[in-house]
Amino acid sequence: MFKPLDPLLHSQLRLAVMSLLISVEEAEFTFLKEKTESTAGNLSVQLDKLEKAGYIEIEKSFRGKRPLTTCKITKKGIEAFEAYVDNLKNYIQ
Amino acid sequence: MFKPLDPLLHSQLRLAVMSLLISVEEAEFTFLKEKTESTAGNLSVQLDKLEKAGYIEIEKSFRGKRPLTTCKITKKGIEAFEAYVDNLKNYIQ
DNA sequence: TAAATAGGTTTACAGTATAAACCAATTTAT
DNA sequence: ATAAATTGGTTTATACTGTAAACCTATTTA
Numbered sequence: 508m509f510k511p512l513d514p515l516l517h518s519q520l521r522l523a524v525m526s527l528l529i530s531v532e533e534a535e536f537t538f539l540k541e542k543t544e545s546t547a548g549n550l551s552v553q554l555d556k557l558e559k560a561g562y563i564e565i566e567k568s569f570r571g572k573r574p575l576t577t578c579k580i581t582k583k584g585i586e587a588f589e590a591y592v593d594n595l596k597n598y599i600q
Numbered sequence: 601m602f603k604p605l606d607p608l609l610h611s612q613l614r615l616a617v618m619s620l621l622i623s624v625e626e627a628e629f630t631f632l633k634e635k636t637e638s639t640a641g642n643l644s645v646q647l648d649k650l651e652k653a654g655y656i657e658i659e660k661s662f663r664g665k666r667p668l669t670t671c672k673i674t675k676k677g678i679e680a681f682e683a684y685v686d687n688l689k690n691y692i693q
Numbered sequence: 694t695a696a697a698t699a700g701g702t703t704t705a706c707a708g709t710a711t712a713a714a715c716c717a718a719t720t721t722a723t
Numbered sequence: 724a725t726a727a728a729t730t731g732g733t734t735t736a737t738a739c740t741g742t743a744a745a746c747c748t749a750t751t752t753a
Binding site: 638665 | 739740741742743744745748749750
Binding site for chain 3: 629630633640641643644645648666667668669
């Protein structure tokens with residue numbers, strides 16, 4: 508009936524990030540920050556967690572002379588997101 | 601885009617409880633405990649929070665000689681649940 | 694009369710989320 | 724030149740949350 512909800516995804520900010528990444532495939536830190544209206548600190552921490560779980564990949568580079576952090580959802584991340592949504596439906600329908 | 605999710609409802613156990621109460625209108629503690637597969641302690645704490653938020657009403661009585669705790673969702677609770685679900689859809693669609 | 698069960702509540706602790714403080718480099722203003 | 728502001732983040736301190744374990748009172752069963 509109520510299957511457990513992946514705690515990594517059951518978090519407002521991380522869920523928003525995954526939701527964005529699933530549609531755009533790849534996104535910059537600042538893009539995620541704007542869209543989620545989060546602080547940089549909070550976002551940084553939550554991206555770390557998603558990366559450690561293998562749900563996203565984070566690439567650090569430079570654009571011109573400035574640091575640039577790019578995030579991309581992984582196959583594992585997509586599957587986890589889809590499973591989460593499926594489970595969640597039992598709770599809200 | 602990503603509206604804030606009511607933190608009181610964005611919790612696996614409390615959401616499950618609200619989901620049950622919205623369909624049955626009234627339920628006993630032990631019923632909720634079985635359906636949610638939670639421990640009594642955890643359930644007790646979370647029911648308290650839902651009550652303090654005005655989302656449910658808790659009535660304590662006796663069945664025979666044993667204590668009986670009955671929970672009922674309030675109008676405010678129903679509205680909060682519906683708003684939560686609406687907001688959540690932005691995240692998972 | 695001791696042990697198990699029912700029906701919970703309280704509480705201690707670990708985990709989580711968040712903002713504030715910080716950092717290094719770059720750009721802009723003086 | 725150099726001070727101040729901005730960019731693009733990370734680290735860290737703290738408050739908040741979730742949970743199980745311990746506990747409690749009464750009842751039933753052995």
